Amino acid sequence: MMFIYETVFAQKLTFTWLQALKRFKPCHINMSNTTIKILAKELNLSVASVSKALRDSHEISKETKEKVLALARKLNYVPNPYASSLRKRKSKTIAVVLPEVADSFFSLAINGIESVAQDKGYHVLIYLTHESFAREEAILNEFKSGRVDGILISVSSETNNSDHITQVIASGKPVVFFDRVCDDVETAKIITDDMESSYKATSHLIQNGCKNIAYIYTSRSLSINNKRLEGYKKALADHDITIQEDLIVLCDSNTTGNYDIIKKLLKKKNRPDALIACVEKLTTPIYLACRDLKLSIPGKIKVISFTNLQAALILSPALTTVTQPAFEMGKMAATVLFKALEKKNYSLKKETVIIPSVLNIRQSAT
Amino acid sequence: MMFIYETVFAQKLTFTWLQALKRFKPCHINMSNTTIKILAKELNLSVASVSKALRDSHEISKETKEKVLALARKLNYVPNPYASSLRKRKSKTIAVVLPEVADSFFSLAINGIESVAQDKGYHVLIYLTHESFAREEAILNEFKSGRVDGILISVSSETNNSDHITQVIASGKPVVFFDRVCDDVETAKIITDDMESSYKATSHLIQNGCKNIAYIYTSRSLSINNKRLEGYKKALADHDITIQEDLIVLCDSNTTGNYDIIKKLLKKKNRPDALIACVEKLTTPIYLACRDLKLSIPGKIKVISFTNLQAALILSPALTTVTQPAFEMGKMAATVLFKALEKKNYSLKKETVIIPSVLNIRQSAT
DNA sequence: AACATTATGGCAATCGTTTGAAAGGTGATG
DNA sequence: CATCACCTTTCAAACGATTGCCATAATGTT
Numbered sequence: 090m091m092f093i094y095e096t097v098f099a100q101k102l103t104f105t106w107l108q109a110l111k112r113f114k115p116c117h118i119n120m121s122n123t124t125i126k127i128l129a130k131e132l133n134l135s136v137a138s139v140s141k142a143l144r145d146s147h148e149i150s151k152e153t154k155e156k157v158l159a160l161a162r163k164l165n166y167v168p169n170p171y172a173s174s175l176r177k178r179k180s181k182t183i184a185v186v187l188p189e190v191a192d193s194f195f196s197l198a199i200n201g202i203e204s205v206a207q208d209k210g211y212h213v214l215i216y217l218t219h220e221s222f223a224r225e226e227a228i229l230n231e232f233k234s235g236r237v238d239g240i241l242i243s244v245s246s247e248t249n250n251s252d253h254i255t256q257v258i259a260s261g262k263p264v265v266f267f268d269r270v271c272d273d274v275e276t277a278k279i280i281t282d283d284m285e286s287s288y289k290a291t292s293h294l295i296q297n298g299c300k301n302i303a304y305i306y307t308s309r310s311l312s313i314n315n316k317r318l319e320g321y322k323k324a325l326a327d328h329d330i331t332i333q334e335d336l337i338v339l340c341d342s343n344t345t346g347n348y349d350i351i352k353k354l355l356k357k358k359n360r361p362d363a364l365i366a367c368v369e370k371l372t373t374p375i376y377l378a379c380r381d382l383k384l385s386i387p388g389k390i391k392v393i394s395f396t397n398l399q400a401a402l403i404l405s406p407a408l409t410t411v412t413q414p415a416f417e418m419g420k421m422a423a424t425v426l427f428k429a430l431e432k433k434n435y436s437l438k439k440e441t442v443i444i445p446s447v448l449n450i451r452q453s454a455t
Numbered sequence: 456m457m458f459i460y461e462t463v464f465a466q467k468l469t470f471t472w473l474q475a476l477k478r479f480k481p482c483h484i485n486m487s488n489t490t491i492k493i494l495a496k497e498l499n500l501s502v503a504s505v506s507k508a509l510r511d512s513h514e515i516s517k518e519t520k521e522k523v524l525a526l527a528r529k530l531n532y533v534p535n536p537y538a539s540s541l542r543k544r545k546s547k548t549i550a551v552v553l554p555e556v557a558d559s560f561f562s563l564a565i566n567g568i569e570s571v572a573q574d575k576g577y578h579v580l581i582y583l584t585h586e587s588f589a590r591e592e593a594i595l596n597e598f599k600s601g602r603v604d605g606i607l608i609s610v611s612s613e614t615n616n617s618d619h620i621t622q623v624i625a626s627g628k629p630v631v632f633f634d635r636v637c638d639d640v641e642t643a644k645i646i647t648d649d650m651e652s653s654y655k656a657t658s659h660l661i662q663n664g665c666k667n668i669a670y671i672y673t674s675r676s677l678s679i680n681n682k683r684l685e686g687y688k689k690a691l692a693d694h695d696i697t698i699q700e701d702l703i704v705l706c707d708s709n710t711t712g713n714y715d716i717i718k719k720l721l722k723k724k725n726r727p728d729a730l731i732a733c734v735e736k737l738t739t740p741i742y743l744a745c746r747d748l749k750l751s752i753p754g755k756i757k758v759i760s761f762t763n764l765q766a767a768l769i770l771s772p773a774l775t776t777v778t779q780p781a782f783e784m785g786k787m788a789a790t791v792l793f794k795a796l797e798k799k800n801y802s803l804k805k806e807t808v809i810i811p812s813v814l815n816i817r818q819s820a821t
Numbered sequence: 822a823a824c825a826t827t828a829t830g831g832c833a834a835t836c837g838t839t840t841g842a843a844a845g846g847t848g849a850t851g
Numbered sequence: 852c853a854t855c856a857c858c859t860t861t862c863a864a865a866c867g868a869t870t871g872c873c874a875t876a877a878t879g880t881t
Contacts, residue, residue, distance in 0.1 A: 122599060122626065124837060135861045140839060150859060167600035171537040171546065172837035175866045180537065182580075190562045199556050203583045207590075212602070214548075215581045217569045224573075233488060234533035236578070256531075260488065376769035400764060403742035405771020490867060501831045506869060516829060538867035541836045601837095826879070835869080843862075850855080 123164040131164075132156060143168070179238060182212040183426060186228055186242040188220045188269070192369055193397040194415045195243070198267065201419025202241060209427050211238075222247035229253040233260040239426045243269040246308030263429040263437055267422040268413070272312050277429070277437040279422040279444070283313050286411045286446040287320030287365070290393045293409075294363045294454060295328045299391055303336040303354060303361035305375075307368050317367050317395070336361055340371060348374040355382055355390070362390055363454070369396035372408065391454040395446075406452035414444045489530040497530075498522060509534070545604060548578040549792060552594055552608040554586045554635070558735055559763040560781045561609070564633065567785025568607060575793055577604075588613035595619040599626040605792045609635040612674030629795040629803055633788035634779070638678050643795070643806040645788040649679050652777045652812040653686030653731070656759045659775075660729045660820060661694045665757055669702040669720060669727035671741075673734050683733050683761070702727055706737060714740040721748055721756070728756055729820070735762035738774065757820040761812075772818035780810045 125143075129136045134153065142149045142157035149157075160166075174180045185202055187195050199215070206213045214237060218225040225245050230253065232240055239262055242254070251271040258264050258276060267279040294302050304321045306314045318337065325332050338354050340347045351374050354361065364375055372394045376386070384390050386406055393409045394401075401408040421442055429435045491509075495502045500519065508515045508523035515523075526532075540546045551568055553561050565581070572579045580603060584591040591611050596619065598606055605628055608620070617637040624630050624642060633645040660668050670687045672680045684703070691698050704720050706713045717740050720727065730741055738760045742752070750756050752772055759775045760767075767774040787808055795801045 122601065125839095126837075136838080137840080137862075138860055140837095141860090144839085146840095148859065153859085165596075165599065167597060169541070169600055169837050170602045171540040172866090173839070174537040175535070175541055175868095176837085176839045178866075190556065190565050191559075193557075193559070193562075196556045196559075196562045199581070200583065203581065204585075207583070213581050215565070215569065215579050217566065217573070219570075230531075231533060233531065234535055235488065236536045370765075373765050373769055380769075398766060399736075399739050400766045400770065403739055403746075403770055404766065405769070491869095492867075502868075503832075503870080504830050506867095507830085510869085512870095514829065519829080535867050538836090539869070541838090542867080542869045544836070822881100824880080826877100828875100828877075830873105830875085832871105832873075834871095836867105839865085841862105841864090843860105845858105845860075847858080848856090851853095 122169075123161075123166045124169065125166075128157065128160055128164070128166060131160060174235075178235065180212075180236060181210065182214055182237045183423070184214045184216060184228075184232060184237040184240045184242075186216045186218060186225065186240060188218050188243060188245050190217065193399075194268070194369065194413055197397055197415035198243075198419035198422075201416040201421075202423045205420055205423035205427065211427070218245040220245045220247060222250075226253045229257050232257050232262055237262065239263040239265070239430050241265050241267060241422050241426060243267055244271060244311075245269075246311050249310040263426060265422050265426045265429075265437065267418050269311055269313055275438045277422075277425045277440040277442075279418050279425065279442045280313070281413050281418065281444055281446045283316035283446075284320040284323070286448060287317040288324045289320075289448050290365055290409075290411050291321045291324035292328070293448065293450065294365070294391055294393065295324065295330065297391065297454065299363035300330060301333070301336065301359060301361045302330075302363040302365060303338060304365050305338045305340055305351065305354075305367060305371055307340050307371070309339065314367055321365060333359070335359075347371060348378055351375055351378040352382065355379070355384060360390075364390065364392050366392070366394040366396075369394065369398060372396055372398065372401075372404075376404065386453050387455055393454050401449070401451070404453070409451045409454035410449045411446050412449055413446045417444050488535075489527075489532045490535065491532075494523065494526055494530070494532060497526060540601075544601065546578075546602060547576065548580055548603045549789070549796075550580045550582060550594075550598060550603040550606045550608075552582045552584060552591065552606065554584050554609060554611050556583065559765075560634070560735065560779055563763055563781035564609075564785030564788075567782040567787075568789045571786055571789035571793065577793070584611040586611045586613060588616075592619045595623050598623050598628055603628065605629040605631070605796050607631050607633060607788050607792060609633055610637060610677075611635075612677050615676040629792060631788050631792045631795075631803065633784050635677055635679055641804045643788075643791045643803040643808075645784050645791065645808045645810070646679075647779050647784065647810055647812045649682035649812075650686040650689070652814060653683040654690045655686075655814050656731055656775075656777050657687045657690035658694070659814065659816065660731070660757055660759065661690065661696065663757065663820065665729040666696060667699070667702065667725060667727045668696075668729040668731065669704060670731050671704045671706055671717065671720075671733060671737055673706050673737070675705065680733055687731060699725070701725075713737060714744055717741055717744040718748065721745070721750060726756075730756065730758050732758070732760040732762075735760065735764060738762055738764065738767075738770075742770065752819050753821055759820050767815070767817070770819070775817045775820035776815045777812050778815055779812045783810050 125136050125139050129139045138149060139157055142154045183206060190196055203213055216228045222245055225248060240257060242264060251274045254264060254271060254274050265277040270278045270280060291302060304318060308314055322332055340350050355378055366372060366375055375392055379386055379390060386392050395411045397412055397415050401410045425440060429437050491502050491505050495505045504515060505523055508520045549572060556562055569579055582594045588611055591614060608630060617640045620630060620637060620640050631643040636644045636646060657668060670684060674680055688698055706716050721744055732738060732741055741758055745752055745756060752758050761777045763778055763781050767776045791806060795803050
């Protein structure tokens with residue numbers, strides 16, 4: 090859909106110069122920020138003493154601490170983070186590397202991550218790969234410098250080599266994967282039970298009489314896709330249904346062509362009687378294609394989608410979903426990362442957390 | 456819906472310790488990052504020369520530049536950003552302050568912002584206020600330190616005082632508002648035509664025979680809400696419909712109670728024949744309440760919502776939306792901010808950009 | 822040949838904060 | 852009175868990169 094906005098608004102951009110209505114409030118015009126040096130001079134103390142006072146060191150007497158604190162508050166002193174990052178070799182910053190935030194999964198995950206980070210007094214840098222491996226490499230490469238203390242990452246759909254990640258780990262920065270992981274990298278992974286939930290979803294369809302179940306996905310290399318596919322295949326096998334490779338369909342990762350691909354699938358001679366969509370963004374084209382082909386859901390065809398869309402409830406018919414614990418996964422990923430950052434010799438190598446997804450059975454697959 | 460996940464997964468959290476399957480790849484274990492100093496020693500040059508070579512200064516000969524570049528590449532040198540930020544008093548970082556990312560508007564906006572920032576070689580720090588004024592203040596206060604070069608902000612719904620923002624501006628950091636602005640702060644604002652689009656939406660309902668149009672919103676203090684409300688009122692007035700204050704309903708900003716509030720509204724003696732939802736998250740409770748009360752949309756009641764949900768197309772019935780140019784607004788906000796960062800004495804005071812929203816008329820309001 | 826100019830690279834200070842070591846002061850103890 | 856312990860504060864060297872100015876050599880100009 091995005092391309093619609095882009096073209097529409099490229100033409101419609103309107104610039105308006107509004108009248109200045111109110112006067113500008115002066116309020117403490119201190120372009121030159123107050124530094125520790127200024128505090129020191131003002132108080133006839135050394136910078137060292139001021140610094141120690143601010144960090145509540147035992148070396149400084151209670152009275153001077155109070156004087157320092159008072160002036161700092163008065164002058165609204167905010168320490169320069171880069172000076173202290175440089176000296177302490179700690180940035181109090183983490184990076185979150187994502188393919189995109191269009192998806193409601195990642196939106197919720199960011200909320201989870203940010204809430205933990207804010208608690209811990211950490212800052213969050215966000216980077217989007219736009220599903221490009223080259224960008225992911227470039228972004229990760231920057232992290233060797235010390236800009237961040239640790240990294241949370243959900244890899245791009247193009248990623249099938251993990252050297253850029255192992256290099257960052259080797260440079261001493263903890264990395265935690267969430268959702269989209271690299272199996273061959275030994276570090277913490279926060280995932281959901283993709284195989285099992287896909288198995289459950291498929292089994293549910295089979296129990297409701299489906300035999301021609303199609304599986305639609307968007308990336309061959311993502312391990313989560315493969316696990317979901319595995320669950321799908323296993324469910325079919327366990328119910329003695331032969332796997333039809335032509336019902337396993339690869340879509341674009343850029344929305345545009347998916348409607349056509351799905352439509353084509355639905356016009357096959359062995360038309361599927363159920364669809365499992367492995368990612369959220371396939372939901373809309375599926376519903377549209379079914380509507381346009383006058384295939385009633387769930388009558389002619391049943392649908393299950395992996396999605397966190399709240400609106401699943403109010404679709405027509407209500408969508409059966411596999412809902413990932415997005416917020417929790419983000420929160421857990423951040424929590425595990427902070428454990429590694431706070432304990433000295435904490436190893437992430439064998440830490441994997443699996444948070445189960447939930448199959449919400451609704452009308453679309455009943 | 457979120458609370459459901461929270462309680463479910465709190466109990467279901469499962470920890471699994473996976474077997475280590477593959478050996479760890481060594482690949483350049485250089486815990487101590489290569490610095491300019493190391494390059495200098497290796498090449499028998501001074502740090503100054505190396506620095507200048509890397510920045511392609513005319514003071515350095517072509518040959519030495521090449522030698523330096525070669526070694527830097529070989530040792531995978533990445534400059535320490537904090538050292539150079541400290542020295543240059545530039546962080547190459549911007550902050551994005553948002554109420555939340557649950558909303559699809561903000562997700563798209565982040566995409567827009569990030570794409571521009573990545574182009575310009577800037578880094579993006581993200582902060583969520585969770586609609587709390589106190590957090591917004593605390594976050595903004597930190598920016599006086601030089602952590603970021605500029606700020607993009609969409610204020611919290613609690614914000615009705617803007618001192619924290621003018622203070623940051625006074626400290627020399629450019630600020631650009633987008634979507635949710637503070638009218639009384641003189642700086643760039645990227646907004647959409649809230650009044651006009653609300654006017655259009657309301658007029659559309661009136662033209663389709665509605666007379667009892669309810670307006671549902673979530674915050675009294677947000678200027679965008681007030682502009683939308685104004686458009687609504689103006690449309691009613693222009694069509695000689697008296698404004699009924701009890702049809703202007705304030706909802707929670709935390710999803711939970713909204714279903715009940717809407718249900719109550721729909722059970723009034725003077726039941727509205729149309730609803731305008733001023734924010735995306737009200738869509739689900741509206742549809743659910745209508746369904747549960749057996750009020751057919753658009754037969755008994757018509758619905759229009761301000762939303763960027765792609766799924767609006769496949770709701771039952773398809774939802775009429777006022778769609779904001781989210782991606783474009785994010786992009787524009789970032790673009791304007793970078794103009795201020797790159798030109799020396801560029802004033803943002805009178806810069807306001809209005810990008811129009813689009814009324815997508817669909818079944819729910821026909 | 823004397824002087825001016827250009828090309829190249831080094832010196833040292835700087836950004837603001839932190840921190841180990843040293844210095845100054847007090848009081849107590851042998 | 853000397854010694855020790857302790858409390859408080861200052862000194863100075865980092866952290867890594869940048870940059871104005873200076874030094875040297877090489878080249879050009881008269």
